[in-house]
Every structure is written in C-alpha cells, then in structure tokens.
Amino acid sequence: MIIRTLASSYGRVGAQGLFRESLLALCLISLAACGSSESVVPAVEDQPTMPAEGSNVGQIDEPTEGANTADSIETPTSDITTSRVLSPLPNPPLTAAPADDSEPIRALGPLSTVSEFFLVRNPTRILEDTYGTLTDADFDAGPLPAVISTPAHVDPTTNSAPYFDNLTDVEVFAGEELHVRFRPLDADGGIPGLFPAAIPAGARYDDNFDGTRSLIWRPLQPHIGIREFTITATDPVEPFYRTERTIRIKVKPPADPSDIINLPPVVNQIREHTLRVNDPVVVYIKVDDPNGTIPSLEILNQPAGATLVPHYAFPRISILRFVPRVTGAVSLNLLARDADDPTLTSSRVVTFEVLDEADFIRPGARLRELAAARDLLIGYASLLGFYERPDGAVYADIAAEEFNFVSTENSLKWDLLNPLPGQYQWAQADNLVQHAKARRQAVHGHTLIWHRQLPGWIKRSAFADRETHMREFIDRILTRYGKDVPVWDVVNEALEEDGTFRHSIWFEAMGANFIDTAFRQARLSAPEATLLYNDYDISFAGPKADGMVALMQSLKDAGTPVDGVGFQMHLDADFDRFAEVAETFQQVANLDLDIYISELDVSIRAGQNEAQQARVYEQVLSLCLNQPRCKAYQIWGFTDMYSWRREYNPLIFDRRYQPKPAYRALQRRLAEN
Ligand code: XIL
16 A cells, blocks of 8 residues: 655645535535534435535545644554554543433424334434634634645746735625635746635625636624635646635624625425325425524415424424325425514425325335345435435335345434534434334444544544544444444545545544554444445446455454445446456455445436446346355435435436336346346
C-alpha cells in the first residue's frame, strides 16, 4: 500500500463553521446524511435525494474536517501490525456510557403504520450539535489565513499559487443584502478557476463575467450569528494547485427588527405516494418560515375520520392520520399561515393514489422462499423510520414477504445514534431490529467505522482519543445489538479509488492499524458475529480491487478477525464486467473469506433501460450463486420510491410498488439450477 502524497488531501485543518455549513449542505442534498436531524424527524420529505454522477456518487468528499489543531500530525502508517492484543477499555470510560435516560419509550399516539410490534421513540429531543459554533472572539481574532495545496509535481518557485484580491471578513445586519465579490488572481497570468464550498440557503453565487463572482445574500433572523464561507481558487494551469480562503460573515440583529422583510411561510414538500386501501396512513407535514417563526397549518379538506395532531417534539410538524377506505385519489389542500401576519399564506396540494390490495400481489414465489431453498440470504436496506411514512404499511409488508435479510441503511450510523458525547438515540435501530424479528429477517448491521455521517464531536476529537472513541462506540453498539444482529460491516470504505488508504479521520489518527483495531474490538464485543470489510468499486478489476485484496491479505497475515468482504456494487444498467467480478470473488474466497453483496443497485442512466437493468441484477445473482463463498445478495432498498439514487430508478420495484423486469429476472434465476 502506498500513502497518498497529494498534500491537498490533508488540506487545511478546517475552520469550524465550514463544517457546519457543509453539513447543512449535505443535509439539503441527502435526506439521511444528517442522521441526527432526520432521526428525530424521519418522515418529513422536503429534501431532494442525493444527486448521482458516477459509480461512487454519494461518497461526496466532506470538507477537510476540523481535526484538533493542537495535535501534532504524525505521518500515518499504512502498515498493519501483526498479533496485537487490545488493552482494556478505560474505566471510567472516556465518554459516558449510554444511560437509562436514553432508553426509548413506548410510542403512543398516532405514529405507527405497522401492527406487528410496539414502536418506541427516543425519550427526548437531543440538543442540537453545537460543536463548532463560532463566537465574537473568533470573529475578532481576524481573518483566517489562506490555505494553499501544492501537488507534489508543482514547483511553487516557478509557478505561484493563485490568490484573492481584497478579501476580508464582513458584517451585515439581518434583513440587509450582502454582496461579496471574489476576484482570484495569479501572478503568472491567466484567470484562476473558482468554486465555493457551500452557499448559504437562500443566497446566490453569481458569475460577473469578468473573472469575478459574487455572493449575494440577505440573511434573516435565523442567520444571526457568525458563519463561514469558503471559496477555492484553482491555478489556471494546474487545477489541483489551489488556494482556499474562508471568510467569516457576522450577521447582527438590526436596531429595528421590523426592518426585516417578512417572507411567507412554506409547506414542506411532500411526496406523492401510492397507498394501499385500508392501511393506516401517517403523513408528517412540516411548515417553515424563512424568518424563523412557527407558521400554523390548515388542511382545507381533511379526509373523513382523519386526525391532525402536533408532533411530540417538533412544533413545526403536524401528524395527519387517516385510513383510506376506497381506492382512487386522495388530495390534501395544505395551507401555511404566517405567525406575525395572518394574511401571509402559501398553499400546496398533494395527491395520493390509493390502490386495491390485489394491485400489490405479485405472481410466482416470493424471493425469500426461493433464496432460502438455496441457502442464500436475500436482503434489502431498510428505509429509516419506514413506519412513519404514508406508505409504511405496504412497504413493511412487501419487504417482509420478499426478503430474509435486512440492512440498516441509516439507522446505525454514528451521527444518528450518538450525536453528542454520552447521548444515544436508539429508537430507530430498536424498531428496525424488532420489526426484523417479528418478520423473521436476519439483520445486517451497517456500519460501525466509516468516515461519513459522523457527529461533530467525533470529527473534532483529539487524535490521541480517537482509538478509544472508536472502540467505545463499537463496544456499545455491539453490546446492545450483537446478539440480535449476526453480520456487521465493521469498517466501511477505508480505501481510495486508487487502492491507497483513504485519509479519513481514523487513518489520520491511527494509520492503517485502525482497521485491525476495529475488527479486534468487534470480535471482543460480539464474539459470534460475522465481521465484514465493506467498500464500493472493489468488485471489478482495477487498483481499488487490488488494494482491497492486498488489504484483506494483510489483515489475514496480521491475524485480524475479519470474516468476509461486503461488495457494495452501486452499478449502472450498462455494467458488463461480470468476468472481472467473478475473478475478484474468487480471490476473496481464496483468502478464506465470505462474500456479501451488500448494497446492490443498478441505476438507469440516460439511454439505458429496464431490460438492461434486469440483466445486471440477474448476472450479479448468477455470480453469487456460482460462488460458494457468496452468502448474501442484498439490494440497497427495494422500491424506487425510496432510494439514495431515486432519480435513476435503480431498484426492483417501481415507485408504485409494482415489480419491475429485474424482480421477475431474480425470481426466474433463483428458481433455476
Ligand atoms: C447512503 C444512504 O443510502 C443514504 O440515505 C444516506 O443519505 C447516505 O448514505 N455506501 C454506504 C452507505 O456504505 O451507507 C450509503 O448509504 C451508500 C454508499
């Protein structure tokens, strides 16, 4: 394994506000990227799904995180030490263990669309993750220095880095419009490229067509405080030769608050769902106001027998519950009314389609029956809080009928489970595990150690503490779920596309040994569990697959307790490198490791079709059936209604829960010899 040399991958040790802004941006593009906020408001559907461009879409590089600057950064090592014995975990622990007061409580009231078990919810709303909030003292300390990333092959004495003309921190009153012009320059001539890290909600980033760009933003009441805006200039000749500047924007309350324009409230976007007649339906309806007040919600045509109650924790959310008794369309006319000016309103119409029970019946045998006969686990990733979606009942039924294995798509991610030190939110994962038990599905625990969907306090933790944080987290999760969850992704995505180690917060603190340590801790905490290394783009030939095989070999040599490899396999419908996948599977099998297809989905991109998609699903299934070490064939969801790549309809049921050609192909292939 080679250590990446590109200095920019370490980058500057990020300013704190940058992280918050970017996290916000991540929240905006991905429903579940912000586990903690979604965990408590799971069913509100205002966030568009993740955009997808390449096979590793969604692996959006987070900005360089706020590693603790006080730490001395040692060169991480890519060697895995052999035969290590873990020291005992500290007593008392480094962060408080989960306490009784984080135990979920029975969810009463109009929450559930499932009837197999009693739902639980978290007892309290966990406080906002305020790690990284900037203060006046930060602002007064003056502008942050530029951060220059110089690729190894660039000589800064002959090519000077781009820079910004006249960039300063700025102050603005809430309600006023802010204009900041960015002029990138280069002493060697040419006009540097420019790109911003994240743009505040409601702001514009305009091209002035003279080599400059402007940030134009009218902050409102909720923006009062200090935030950062980061922009990067790229060298006209060497695009990876970059200068990053972060400015701070201080938004102050105006002397007269009525100076701030009062904007109309909005009804949060609600998706149009297909429902099954006679199922209980819950709809979470959120109203928002750009000025930060809480609008009221009116439903102008509430369905017969419907109830509308406030959410137990979120004043902006109301829960509508009803049972559609006839098939056809159900439309809701929703109106949000401003808290300060009742004449200021906005409305939205949402229409649900109600189908008959018979419309959801699939001909032929169920996938799980066919798979069980072949001793194969067939799985799906379970939507976070599926039981709080309008179509939760039909979702749960089809999933339980078709699959004997279920992955925790987002419900075990660290930011959701443990957003603040010592504070745990178990309800989503508890519900998923209970539901799986009731429906006789085995659970695939995803994922213990990853570089994404982490809480701020972990990203900012001191290097010296990270190993203990990691081990305590693994131990606490496995202590709770280890007996109910037989398979775990212990380490996720530790490799870069080129097969070298990703410079994650774990690698930067511990070097490659973090992988070994994580597996050893997992084995200690859940001795019976199957422990996997999981990654994307490792199934077909190339440097990343080679890197994965080399990593598995080195783990084996070191005596690391790894039992198998999870192949994510987020593919496109024109994928045809099946022979290479068979070869990689065999290499892994030769290392005496199991193979889990862990996150399969097949996007239909421009020019591709459902028949091609079906073929890819079927071919991958054949590869698994032909490889004795392949234990599971798991899809990253099952209905196109809910997919992280929803716009590419990558799953085996359509958005109306109708089986697609891919479903029938799997049925057929599973029944064959
Ligand atoms: C994705 C989820 O599907 C999304 O809902 C979430 O917003 C981001 O994470 N590799 C992984 C999974 O290991 O955890 C990712 O899941 C998809 C890529």
